[in-house]
Amino acid sequence: MNSSHTITHRQLFFVLIQSQIGVGVLSLPYTLFAKAKTDGWISLLLAGIFIQFSILAIWKLCEMYPKQTIFDFMPKILGTKLGLLLNILFIVHLFSVCIVILILYNNIVSKWIFFQTPRFIVIIILALTCVYCITCTAREIARFLMLVSPLLLILFFFVGYAYTDVHLLYAFPVGATGIKTIISTSTDALIALLGFDTALVFLAYTEGKSTSKLKAMSYTSLCVTLFYCFVTFTTYIFFNPVEIVIVPEPVLYMLKAFSFKFLERTDLIFLTIWIVSVTTSLISYLFFTAKGVQTLFKLHHHKSAAPYVGIICALIASIPGSKLDVQMWSKTIGMTAMIFSALFPILLLLIAIIRKRKEKGAAST
C-alpha cells in the first residue's frame, strides 16, 4: 500500500465521528420516545456501552490482519468460498445502508425544504457529490471529513439554544418505563449509532500504535453517544411528552420556533449543516462499498467502481415514495445493518480466534 494513502489516528477519530453522526440525529428522539417514553436517553447511553463491544471486536480483527480491509481478511478467516459469499452479502448490506441514508435524506429534505423538486434529483445530487468525493485516496477523504467537523459545533450551539425555553420537569419521573423497555429500546438507539463499522476499512489505512487506534475509536463512540444523548434529552424537556408523539423530527421542529434578531427559521440553517453531516456519512459508506466492489471484481482502483455504486444506490433509493414505504425500508435495512455492522464483527472475531488456536494446535502436534 502506498505510504501517501495512510491516515493518522487523529484523522481516524474525525472520520468515524463524521460517519456516525448523520441522518439519524433528527428523528432519533422520536423513535426512542415511541418505546421508552422520556427514558429514551437512558437507552441511548446503554446502546453507547453495547457498541463498545463491537468496536473492540473490529479493532481486534484489524489488529490480527493489519493493513487489510474486511474484504481481504474475510476469505482468510472463513475459507475462500464462504468468504466470497459473505463478502458479497456484506457488500449488499453496504449498498442497502447507502440506500437507506439517501432515502431518509430525501424524506426529510422533501418534507422540509424542497416540496416540488422530484425526489430523484434531490437524491442524485447528493449521490454524485459523494461519488466525486470518494474518487480520491483515503487520506484526502479523511482531510475533508476533518475539515467539515467544526460545523458540528454549530449544530451543538443551535440545539443548546433550546435551553432558553425548556421545562425540566418533563423529564421526570426518570425510569418510569422500567428497565426491560429501556434495554429493548436500546436496539433502536444502536441503529442510529451505526457508522463505527466503517473502521473495518479505514483502520487498514491508519498508521500508529494499535492502542491509540482503539482510543480514537472509543473516544469517537463516547463523543457521538454524548452528543446524541444531549440532543435527545433537550428535545424531551422542550416538548411535552404528549406532544412529542406527533412530531417526527423534534430537533427541527424545536428550531423552527426560534428567531434571533437577524435570523429567522433556524431550522433551515440547521438543515443545511445537517446535510453536510449526511454527506460525510454517505462518503464513508460509499468508500467502504467501493472498496468492497474493488476487491470483489479485482479492480485496480476503487475509483472505477465509485460511479456505478453511486448511481445504483441513487436509482434504488428513489423507488419508495410514500411515508409508509420509507418507514418499512428504513426499518428492515436498520435491522440487517445492525446484524452486519454490530454483531457480525464479534462473530467474525470469535471464529478468527478459534481458527488461530486450531492452527497453533495443529502446528505444535
Next chain:
Amino acid sequence: MILKKLLLFFSCLVLLSGCWDQAQLNESKLIRAAGFDYTKDGKIKTTAAVPQAMSADTGTGKVFNEIFSAKGNTARQSRIRLDRKVSERVEASKNLIVVFGEEAAKKDIYHILDVFYRDPKSALNARIAVAKGKASDVISARFEETKSSIGIGKYLSESIRAAEGASTVPAENIQTVCPVMFDPGQDFALPYLVPKKNAVSVNGIAIFHGYEMVGKMHGAEAVVFTLLTGKQKTISMSLTKKISDKHKDKILNYASIKVKRNKRTFNVNVSPDDKISAHIKLNMKVVITEYPGDNLTSKKKIQNIENALTKSLTKDANIIIKKLQDMNSDTFGVGRKLIAFHNPTWKKLDWNKEYPNIDYTASVKVKVIGHGIIE
C-alpha cells in the same frame, strides 16, 4: 471518456435546474396578521391583513393595510378560499400574530392552530392573542398608528411586546404555548386585546384550561400573575399598591415599585392520606419608584413599607390562585409537579376534579433594595 460526458451531462442537469421550489416575493402576498372567528353556523372565518407599501413621491413610503376574509369549515379551507379571492398567492410564512375572537377561543384553539403546526413554512414564532369580541374587528380596525406608518400585524405584535416587557402578559408564541397546551398537568394564559376607538389596549390575560379559554384577568392582577409564574425580571415590571389608609390626601397612600429580582419557590406536597397541598413563595427585591410621602430615611419606615407591600401582595396572590382554582386552570403547573415527583398519586387522580379543591396558597415577601435618587 463516456463517463466524463455522462458526468458533464448530469452536472448540467443539476446546475441548470433548481427551479422547482421557488416562491417569488412579487408573486405572493404576505400575511402579517391573521384572525379567527366562528360564525353563527359554526364555520370558521379567517381574516388576514396584508400590508401593501404605497410608493410616494416624497420618499416616505406609506403602508396600506389590505384586509381579506373568507369562511370555511376548517381553518385550512378558509385559507384556500381566501387564496382564491386574492390575486396573488397568499403566504403565511412571515406572519407576526394570530388573533382569536373570544368566542373562538372558548371553543378549542388547537383545532384552528393545527394548520400552523403542520405546515413546514408557517411562522411558529408568531405571537398569539385573544381579542374581545371578534378577531376580525381587531384586524380590520383602523387604528391611529396603522393609518400611515406600520401594518396592523406589526402594530399588534409590538403592542404585545411592550406589554410583555411590562409583565402584564406572559411572553408566548405559537410554539411555546404548544407543550403546555398538551400537558395534562399545566395550563397557560395569553394576552387579551381590547380594541378601543383609535388604539388597541393589551389590558389583561385570557386564562386557558386545556384547549379552551375559561376566564380572564385584568391589568394589575396580570402583573402579579406573571410574577407568580416565576418570571425573573423584565424591562419594567412595575406595580402601584395602596399601602395605608391614614392619609387624607389619597395619593399619599400609594407607593409604586419596580421589581428588580423575583425568586420563586414552588412546593407541592402529598400527605400520606393523599391530600395535595401546594404553596408558592415569592421573594421579591424591589425599588421604590414613587412614594410621595417621602422620608425613606429611617430603617423603620422602610420596614413599614415592606410589611405593607408584603401583606397586600400576598393577599393579591391568594386571590389570583383562588380565581384560577375556580376557573379550573392550573397555569402554574401543580399537576406537572405531581407527575414528576408524585407519579403514583397522579395516576390515581382525576386532576380536573381534584384541582379546584386542593390546598393551594401563596406568600410574597418584599424587600426594598433602593428608592431612586432621593430619599
